[in-house]
Amino acid sequence: MKQENIRNFCIIAHIDHGKSTLADRILETTGAMDKREMKDQMLDSMDLERERGITIKLNAVQLSYKWHGECYQLNLIDTPGHVDFSYEVSRSLAACEGAILVVDASQGVEAQTLANLYLALDNNLTIIPVINKIDLPSADPEKVIKELETIGFGREEIVLTSAKTGVGIEELLEKVIERIPSPKGEKAKPLKALIFDSLFDSYRGVITSLRVVDGEVRVGQNIKMMETGAIYDVVGLSINTPKEEKVNSLSAGEVGYLYASIKSISDVHVGDTVTLEENPAAERLPGYKPMKPTVYCGLYPIESNKFEDLREALEKLKLNDAALTYEPETSKALGFGFRCGFLGLLHMEIIEERIEREFGIDLIATSPSVVYEVVLTDKTKVMVDSPTKMPRREIISKTLEPYVKASIFTPSEYIGPIMELCQDKRGNFINMEYLDETRVTIHYDIPLSEIVYDFFDRLKSSTKGYASFDYEISDYKESNLVKMDILLNGEIVDALSVIVHKDFAYSRGRIVCEKLKEIIPRQLFEVPIQAAIGGHVIARETVRALRKDVLAKCYGGDVTRKKKLLEKQKEGKKRMKQIGSVEVPQEAFLSILSTKE
Amino acid sequence: MTKYCYVHIPFCKTICSYCDFCKLLYEPNLVDRYLDALEREIDSIYQGEVLETIYIGGGTPSCLNMVQLERLFQILNKLNKSKEVEITIEGNFESTTKEKLEFYQKQGVNRLSFGMESMSEKNLEFLERSFNKEEAEKVIKEARKFGFQNINIDLMYALPKETIEDLKEDLSYLFSLEPEHISTYSLILEDHTKLALKNIQPMDEELDAKMYEEICQEMRNHSYEHYEISNFAKKGKESRHNLCYWNNEEYYGFGLGASSYIGNERKSNTKSLTQYLRKNEYREIETVGEKEKIEYEVILNLRKKEGISLEKFQEKYNRDFWKIFPCMELVNQKLLKVEENHLSIPENKWYISNEIIVQILEREKYE
Numbered sequence: 001m002k003q004e005n006i007r008n009f010c011i012i013a014h015i016d017h018g019k020s021t022l023a024d025r026i027l028e029t030t031g032a033m034d035k036r037e038m039k040d041q042m043l044d045s046m047d048l049e050r051e052r053g054i055t056i057k058l059n060a061v062q063l064s065y066k067w068h069g070e071c072y073q074l075n076l077i078d079t080p081g082h083v084d085f086s087y088e089v090s091r092s093l094a095a096c097e098g099a100i101l102v103v104d105a106s107q108g109v110e111a112q113t114l115a116n117l118y119l120a121l122d123n124n125l126t127i128i129p130v131i132n133k134i135d136l137p138s139a140d141p142e143k144v145i146k147e148l149e150t151i152g153f154g155r156e157e158i159v160l161t162s163a164k165t166g167v168g169i170e171e172l173l174e175k176v177i178e179r180i181p182s183p184k185g186e187k188a189k190p191l192k193a194l195i196f197d198s199l200f201d202s203y204r205g206v207i208t209s210l211r212v213v214d215g216e217v218r219v220g221q222n223i224k225m226m227e228t229g230a231i232y233d234v235v236g237l238s239i240n241t242p243k244e245e246k247v248n249s250l251s252a253g254e255v256g257y258l259y260a261s262i263k264s265i266s267d268v269h270v271g272d273t274v275t276l277e278e279n280p281a282a283e284r285l286p287g288y289k290p291m292k293p294t295v296y297c298g299l300y301p302i303e304s305n306k307f308e309d310l311r312e313a314l315e316k317l318k319l320n321d322a323a324l325t326y327e328p329e330t331s332k333a334l335g336f337g338f339r340c341g342f343l344g345l346l347h348m349e350i351i352e353e354r355i356e357r358e359f360g361i362d363l364i365a366t367s368p369s370v371v372y373e374v375v376l377t378d379k380t381k382v383m384v385d386s387p388t389k390m391p392r393r394e395i396i397s398k399t400l401e402p403y404v405k406a407s408i409f410t411p412s413e414y415i416g417p418i419m420e421l422c423q424d425k426r427g428n429f430i431n432m433e434y435l436d437e438t439r440v441t442i443h444y445d446i447p448l449s450e451i452v453y454d455f456f457d458r459l460k461s462s463t464k465g466y467a468s469f470d471y472e473i474s475d476y477k478e479s480n481l482v483k484m485d486i487l488l489n490g491e492i493v494d495a496l497s498v499i500v501h502k503d504f505a506y507s508r509g510r511i512v513c514e515k516l517k518e519i520i521p522r523q524l525f526e527v528p529i530q531a532a533i534g535g536h537v538i539a540r541e542t543v544r545a546l547r548k549d550v551l552a553k554c555y556g557g558d559v560t561r562k563k564k565l566l567e568k569q570k571e572g573k574k575r576m577k578q579i580g581s582v583e584v585p586q587e588a589f590l591s592i593l594s595t596k597e
Numbered sequence: 598m599t600k601y602c603y604v605h606i607p608f609c610k611t612i613c614s615y616c617d618f619c620k621l622l623y624e625p626n627l628v629d630r631y632l633d634a635l636e637r638e639i640d641s642i643y644q645g646e647v648l649e650t651i652y653i654g655g656g657t658p659s660c661l662n663m664v665q666l667e668r669l670f671q672i673l674n675k676l677n678k679s680k681e682v683e684i685t686i687e688g689n690f691e692s693t694t695k696e697k698l699e700f701y702q703k704q705g706v707n708r709l710s711f712g713m714e715s716m717s718e719k720n721l722e723f724l725e726r727s728f729n730k731e732e733a734e735k736v737i738k739e740a741r742k743f744g745f746q747n748i749n750i751d752l753m754y755a756l757p758k759e760t761i762e763d764l765k766e767d768l769s770y771l772f773s774l775e776p777e778h779i780s781t782y783s784l785i786l787e788d789h790t791k792l793a794l795k796n797i798q799p800m801d802e803e804l805d806a807k808m809y810e811e812i813c814q815e816m817r818n819h820s821y822e823h824y825e826i827s828n829f830a831k832k833g834k835e836s837r838h839n840l841c842y843w844n845n846e847e848y849y850g851f852g853l854g855a856s857s858y859i860g861n862e863r864k865s866n867t868k869s870l871t872q873y874l875r876k877n878e879y880r881e882i883e884t885v886g887e888k889e890k891i892e893y894e895v896i897l898n899l900r901k902k903e904g905i906s907l908e909k910f911q912e913k914y915n916r917d918f919w920k921i922f923p924c925m926e927l928v929n930q931k932l933l934k935v936e937e938n939h940l941s942i943p944e945n946k947w948y949i950s951n952e953i954i955v956q957i958l959e960r961e962k963y964e
Binding site for chain 2: 522524544546547548549550551557558559560562563565566567569570573
């Protein structure tokens, strides 16, 4: 394929604006898949992706399209739409020259539309704005065109499509060929290929997704990972059409997969540059700045003998998810587990679900925590990502917590409730911008811990779901933070401790105690539940002792029924964690997140 | 050797709101066909053992007319009985006539069981039952005349609006009838009952437990022995049939919905009359191996005051109880007690016995 006939592009959008459906339609229009073969959202191969309707792992597919008698190679690189995954978005952007920006014809520009747009502009991509779902009765393309004009697009650049009916798709593909530049690299130079993704296959080892920038790679050559120095023999190269097709080489501008019997996961870093052992490139591609996790939680296997399995699962997930971090942690209450770091709450939930589903390990997750900065009286700084690592109060001189710049997009009638919510969440108002008469962006500085707590749910409920929201980490600000412990039967349960703002400790303590009282079943003995700060009890509830648990009647000798009942009761106990003499159900560990007042 | 036998008569003249037993509205033609099917079932299964107890339960066996009762006993007379056989028949006061009492007596019935449940107006309304004091007193008096010296009365408590005072009244009336045996049951809201359809909520656990304590106390005051979680009796008047279940003994179960335990099988008959009449008797069969037998031994025996005889356990299974169930910890916590080589649950913990039994089973190390 001539390099000038190659186009590498991705699709970016706010969540739910129809990105994956648009990708499906493009696949169909280019003939990569016929209708019979189409499953909805073809590119989302993980079950979880299809169920949740979001794209978690990026995916690249090679399409061919004939236009004006020329054959073009279109490489479509799918990206996730959620804010937690902006790291992955930036990975796929680095492999492209252009991006299709999808906006829903009835919902218009949303918070993540902008966030993704700015990310794409930072990567010097050519943007093609698309208004999708124009077939919907509620569609208002004219209004959305105006919104796009306000953020700098010309009316003539905008393509109107309906991924559902297929309207506008050919026009869109023509725009992609016309406007997105072909890749710039040179085939004659030494090989430089960017690893933008990888995954583990039990038969072939690590498979990496590559964007060849300069040079060419062929099956049988020896390649070298420039960062780790590892050298491997290329066993196979392939492209995804979206069926896997083997090829003999990949050259400058092309996108494909490489496998080389790589058994050691640690040899492959996403963002690293692949070159040839013979005639290597002089320097690496810029790669990625790894994103730092912002949210941490403890993950523990319910069955303690699954600890090693959990380690293996995390190792495999980390392979194509560099943002995930983990280190072993021990809890008095929960035994051996891992302290894991995530980009955000959704990222955390997805990792938990993937571990439970794909690896079959039942987990207890402790409540999420952000990373606090603690300055001690001797001026040393400590980063605290877990309540158990909080230093003693006597040696703390000050505490700081991370803040985010939150941008909330909303119809103007919800400005009041949103400002109320943000104030509740200790936010500082920055400013407000009108997109048009009825739509506004409100900017706030808010502690990240409040976002992690219940901000998103409350934003949705106070705006009937109309507001959308995006945030970026800004800086650390001083804050009066304390560690709140929870005691069951007089003993601190380390896995239930949290760091909270002192002014909110009493109400949080009360809510958590009430919630635990609901969740912890009555036991043979009375169980006091207490919330305490440094030994000082601030809230208390009691789970009263079990008074009745008996099957009085025997139905004409039907004792089988009684045995079944007892067996069910016994099974139920297996899902509980024994802490001291108290049996605690799994969901108790997330009760700290409870938002019910 | 199977020495105990349960026979189920599923018919009732009215259906009580709480009832989850296998019951049908009384219909004379159906009763006749049912009795034929019952006879066929007994003929095909009964192996001729000498029986120690026969328990005719329901339903309301006393609602059968004289002809039907005669037919029933004609069938039951095929069973061999020991000299000391205990034969119980259940019934209600309104359908138990003098004629029937006389007939029972002639047929060797020596134990009567009546469902009184409650005499408080609001409870009766809730239960969709009726109760007439004079009638009850008359029946008891007649029964005494025919020489019945072992009468049980059922009492129900923990009904949604019941108070401790209501319960005390029920108890005091019950004692005035001087039954030898009293069975008490707190209301269980079962699926498929009229109550479940009305979405009735159970009584608060605390009050329910207090009522149970009140009953236990009053029974002590009136010299009834609390020999099993739900049962009280004057000395020597314990229900031998009931005890066969809790002693993990084998028993026949004939009739619609009846359960049996013979050899290595616990069977439950179908609850569908059509199926039963078509000879499709079994609903469920559970095969019990040694492990299951041992588990039943624990589950069932611990309902009794005397608990499990560790000596008999050793004899029966040739295994050491403590090796299979290392639960000394529970003894230390006073959830279990050991006395005269019997392991039992202390009476003040009976109301939470399920939890204790589950804790024992959790420690099971059967190999």
